[in-house]
Amino acid sequence: MLTEEQVTDALTRLPGWRTADEALYREVQFASFPEAIQAVNRIAEIAENDNHHPDIDIRWRTLIFRCSTHSAGGITAADVSLAGEIDAVVESTGG
Numbered sequence: 785m786l787t788e789e790q791v792t793d794a795l796t797r798l799p800g801w802r803t804a805d806e807a808l809y810r811e812v813q814f815a816s817f818p819e820a821i822q823a824v825n826r827i828a829e830i831a832e833n834d835n836h837h838p839d840i841d842i843r844w845r846t847l848i849f850r851c852s853t854h855s856a857g858g859i860t861a862a863d864v865s866l867a868g869e870i871d872a873v874v875e876s877t878g879g
């Protein structure tokens with residue numbers, strides 16, 4: 785698990801993310817539902833490769849990502865890393 789200071793420091797490099805309930809959150813609105821689902825599919829591939837998966841709330845064009853390490857019960861380096869990978873997909877999918 786990361787300390788509060790470590791999470792706060794990580795967030796300086798993860799604009800758009802916030803912490804709540806022992807997790808990292810980011811909400812993104814895409815131009816269309818198909819684009820949002822395209823992003824979900826790209827992130828799914830990354831998560832499979834990482835063996836670390838975000839929770840994704842899909843509401844039309846808006847996705848809410850939640851990253852937390854279930855086995856640790858809180859935020860770990862894997863969550864910070866996954867959040868950065870999600871940002872890259874969002875960037876390239878026009879979110």
Ligand SMILES: C[C@H](O)[C@H](O)[C@H]1CNC2=NC(N)=NC(=O)C2=N1
Nearest residue numbers: 835836837838852853854855856
């Ligand atoms: C066996 C265990 O389920 C796997 O190691 C992975 C799968 N993906 C995971 N994803 C997340 N967010 N937390 C985990 O603890 C986790 N564990």
